[in-house]
């Protein structure tokens with residue numbers, strides 16, 4: 001997969017693209033990320049990329065021309081067929097959206113700054129506006145990195161065991177189950193005994209039940225139509241809540 005990022009702060013991408021799984025994905029050539037400085041496409045000697053908003057108001061707005069010229073410069077290495085504009089007004093970034101975007105062979109990500117980007121850029125590039133949440137950051141760089149890292153996990157060979165991705169939160173519409181590691185007891189608190197049993201079937205059932213329990217408690221909005229086995233586990237969860245004790 002190839003991703004080209006357009007930004008006014010290319011340096012923000014240096015360390016994340018060299019670190020951990022993302023760094024390995026880039027090094028192994030599973031993911032190519034090009035970072036282009038929008039300012040390189042400004043036409044005046046001050047390298048101006050912003051201007052005052054028409055109609056007045058606070059702050060500055062990123063102008064169209066440098067962004068459009070930067071996208072043009074990518075043609076040849078990137079089809080520029082799918083341009084994502086990071087924006088708090090975009091569609092929310094969820095795991096299905098990550099999966100959908102990761103299926104593209106190449107993408108262009110545009111990072112805004114200041115009060116945002118001239119609205120015509122979105123229309124002219126048919127940009128897909130994507131938001132990382134209902135809060136406002138100072139720029140699109142961290143949202144772009146969030147999207148890049150989430151997409152990289154979907155690419156074959158990036159996460160060591162594909163199973164880890166399959167059991168991640170949201171992978172199949174529920175939160176992930178709790179995880180424990182050694183030692184089996186810390187400050188008098190033991191890990192659930194079933195995890196020490198070596199009984200793979202019982203462990204898988206416990207994990208699914210705990211994933212459903214957490215989802216029901218914290219994100220009931222995620223629980224849609226469920227399988228017969230999940231329905232049975234949810235009935236058990238309700239019975240557990242009604243009676244004394246919890247879990248196995």
Ligand SMILES: C[S@@+](CC[C@H](N)C(=O)[O-])C[C@H]1O[C@@H](n2cnc3c(N)ncnc32)[C@H](O)[C@@H]1O
Pocket residue numbers: 085086087088089110111112113114115116117130131132133134135136137138139140141143
């Ligand atoms: C200060 S924000 C502009 C906010 C804009 N005035 C508004 O109210 O929608 C500057 C840039 O940060 C990025 N940004 C801020 N919050 C974001 C979010 N939640 N998701 C994605 N991008 C965001 C966008 O690229 C945006 O153009």
